[in-house]
Amino acid sequence: MGEKVLMKGNEAIAEAAIRAGCLHYFGYPITPQTEIAAYMAKRMPKVGGVFLQAESEIAAINMVLGVAAAGKRVMTSSSSPGVSLKSEGMSYISGSDVPALVVNVQRGGPGLGGIQPSQSDYFQAVKGGSHGDYKRIVLAPASVQEMASLTTKAFDLADKYSILTMILADGTMGQMMEPVELETTEPVKYEKPWATTGTKMQRKHNIVNSLYLKPEELEKKNFERFAKYKTIEENEVMYEEYLMDDAEICVVSFGITSRVAKNAIVEARAKGIKVGMIRPITLWPFPTEVLNKAADKCKAFISVEMNMGQMIEDVKLAIECKKPVHLCCRVGGMIPSPEEVLAKIEEVNEGGER
Amino acid sequence: MENKRVTLFAGHYGSGKTNIAVNYALHLKEKYEKVVITDLDIVNPYFRTADSLEELTKAGIKLISSEFANSNVDLPALPQDVYSILDDRSAVAILDIGGDDRGAYALGRYETAIREENDYEMLFVFNMYRPLTPDAGSALEVMKEIETAGKIKFTAIVNNSNLGALTTKEDVIASVKSADELSHLSGLPIKMTTVSENLANSFNGEIDNIFPLKLQKKIV
Numbered sequence: 001m002g003e004k005v006l007m008k009g010n011e012a013i014a015e016a017a018i019r020a021g022c023l024h025y026f027g028y029p030i031t032p033q034t035e036i037a038a039y040m041a042k043r044m045p046k047v048g049g050v051f052l053q054a055e056s057e058i059a060a061i062n063m064v065l066g067v068a069a070a071g072k073r074v075m076t077s078s079s080s081p082g083v084s085l086k087s088e089g090m091s092y093i094s095g096s097d098v099p100a101l102v103v104n105v106q107r108g109g110p111g112l113g114g115i116q117p118s119q120s121d122y123f124q125a126v127k128g129g130s131h132g133d134y135k136r137i138v139l140a141p142a143s144v145q146e147m148a149s150l151t152t153k154a155f156d157l158a159d160k161y162s163i164l165t166m167i168l169a170d171g172t173m174g175q176m177m178e179p180v181e182l183e184t185t186e187p188v189k190y191e192k193p194w195a196t197t198g199t200k201m202q203r204k205h206n207i208v209n210s211l212y213l214k215p216e217e218l219e220k221k222n223f224e225r226f227a228k229y230k231t232i233e234e235n236e237v238m239y240e241e242y243l244m245d246d247a248e249i250c251v252v253s254f255g256i257t258s259r260v261a262k263n264a265i266v267e268a269r270a271k272g273i274k275v276g277m278i279r280p281i282t283l284w285p286f287p288t289e290v291l292n293k294a295a296d297k298c299k300a301f302i303s304v305e306m307n308m309g310q311m312i313e314d315v316k317l318a319i320e321c322k323k324p325v326h327l328c329c330r331v332g333g334m335i336p337s338p339e340e341v342l343a344k345i346e347e348v349n350e351g352g353e354r
Numbered sequence: 355m356e357n358k359r360v361t362l363f364a365g366h367y368g369s370g371k372t373n374i375a376v377n378y379a380l381h382l383k384e385k386y387e388k389v390v391i392t393d394l395d396i397v398n399p400y401f402r403t404a405d406s407l408e409e410l411t412k413a414g415i416k417l418i419s420s421e422f423a424n425s426n427v428d429l430p431a432l433p434q435d436v437y438s439i440l441d442d443r444s445a446v447a448i449l450d451i452g453g454d455d456r457g458a459y460a461l462g463r464y465e466t467a468i469r470e471e472n473d474y475e476m477l478f479v480f481n482m483y484r485p486l487t488p489d490a491g492s493a494l495e496v497m498k499e500i501e502t503a504g505k506i507k508f509t510a511i512v513n514n515s516n517l518g519a520l521t522t523k524e525d526v527i528a529s530v531k532s533a534d535e536l537s538h539l540s541g542l543p544i545k546m547t548t549v550s551e552n553l554a555n556s557f558n559g560e561i562d563n564i565f566p567l568k569l570q571k572k573i574v
Contacts, residue, residue, distance in 0.1 A: 006485075006518055015485055179518055
């Protein structure tokens with residue numbers, strides 16, 4: 001790691017991507033992620049890479065599929081409505097089993113919504129959003145430093161498993177400025193014998209495609225893919241535990257809301273309430289096991305999110321109804337305050353809420 | 355610290371212009387009856403001078419900003435009453451320009467009036483800890499791009515080199531060399547070195563013209 005620089009979250013993603021060897025960026029501007037494109041536009045020509053502002057999000061994601069098929073590191077970025085437009089292309093990428101990175105710096109929705117931060121694309125990111133049976137690795141950074149380090153990680157995981165990875169951030173994470181130490185080591189190189197790089201008349205040509213007209217073949221392909229997903233679930237779960245050793249209440253929160261929750265937890269601890277937090281860093285694969293274990297010790301869970309309650313469903317599934325799970329949320333571009341989270345912790349601690 | 359009737363703050367993206375402009379307005383208000391600050395940022399709809407509306411109003415400083423600022427309407431609109439600060443010469447005016455050359459295009463529309471009056475300072479805000487301006491050479495490049503787009507030449511430099519809330523005294527001192535080099539390359543003086551208020555007292559004359567920043571924008 002090198003010198004510290006002061007960066008916006010969006011810039012940190014862009015710079016980390018370039019340092020990870022991503023020399024192909026295709027995008028279309030949308031607030032609050034436009035700095036990624038602006039940064040790429042400035043830097044790519046200087047590092048011999050390609051920045052291209054496509055005619056639409058749909059065009060951009062299909063350009064990503066093209067470069068991914070050629071075996072090169074590639075990414076696109078957008079914010080919520082733009083990611084919806086990319087959904088078809090993302091399914092094609094999943095169906096073609098090629099590695100690529102899509103960044104979603106979320107804003108309030110549905111529809112055009114607003115430009116202020118939100119986490120309301122959780123379902124879209126981890127449950128579907130595109131058509132077909134597929135999973136994608138979803139990483140949720142909670143600092144500008146993680147915007148950079150998880151971008152590096154996302155490219156490595158994408159190449160390692162030939163899978164679509166996603167950074168799920170939000171407007172606050174994209175816009176806030178913090179000191180960052182950037183990666184200075186050479187990116188890890190992965191063999192991609194399937195890449196369509198030209199046969200030079202020396203091998204059989206490679207085909208990257210998601211079309212399988214024979215149902216037996218398509219079923220086999222899906223089974224293979226889900227075997228791969230199982231390996232990922234077993235090996236790539238990432239989470240942070242905070243003051244969980246003696247915790248009776250477990251807060252679950254990711255991204256920007258986990259920072260708000262941390263402040264609230266410190267205040268609650270000062271009041272003698274035994275509360276901790278499990279912060280999922282990978283939203284898929286979800287940290288099911290650690291949550292399930294926590295349910296044996298804790299009396300209640302609180303899911304803090306900037307949506308009407310989306311991750312809370314995964315928390316409930318993870319703990320198999322062992323304990324009640326409460327929701328603490330703000331939506332539409334509003335961020336919960338530490339006071340609001342603290343009030344919820346106190347309420348749950350007193351057994352007030354159902 | 356001497357000042358002109360009109361002070362313009364421009365610089366690279368995320369260099370800290372808005373924060374300094376707001377603090378400078380509060381500083382000038384101690385000397386002048388009538389102080390006006392204008393938000394000409396058409397680049398970033400997220401962080402605006404209007405975020406500090408309460409403090410500015412309380413201090414009796416007039417804020418001119420786009421009617422769309424902070425309304426979340428993502429429109430690159432300019433406030434209609436900018437010309438009033440150029441016509442009303444009884445007021446001391448501060449202009450907060452958007453980042454990079456893209457932000458400075460908005461300035462091109464007012465430069466004739468500003469130059470005709472010829473009572474202005476055009477300040478380049480420099481933070482060597484930002485990734486695209488790590489040294490004097492890259493900052494000079496941005497400086498020239500802004501001058502071309504905004505059609506006004508810089509008259510001095512503000513060294514705002516910082517790492518946010520984690521800035522140490524040493525970080526600031528380490529930036530002096532780059533700032534001096536930029537001063538040398540551009541032929542412009544360093545008007546001030548800005549540091550957060552809690553750091554300002556820790557210096558013992560290592561740096562000239564320290565300007566403490568009282569208000570800091572803070573999110574989670």
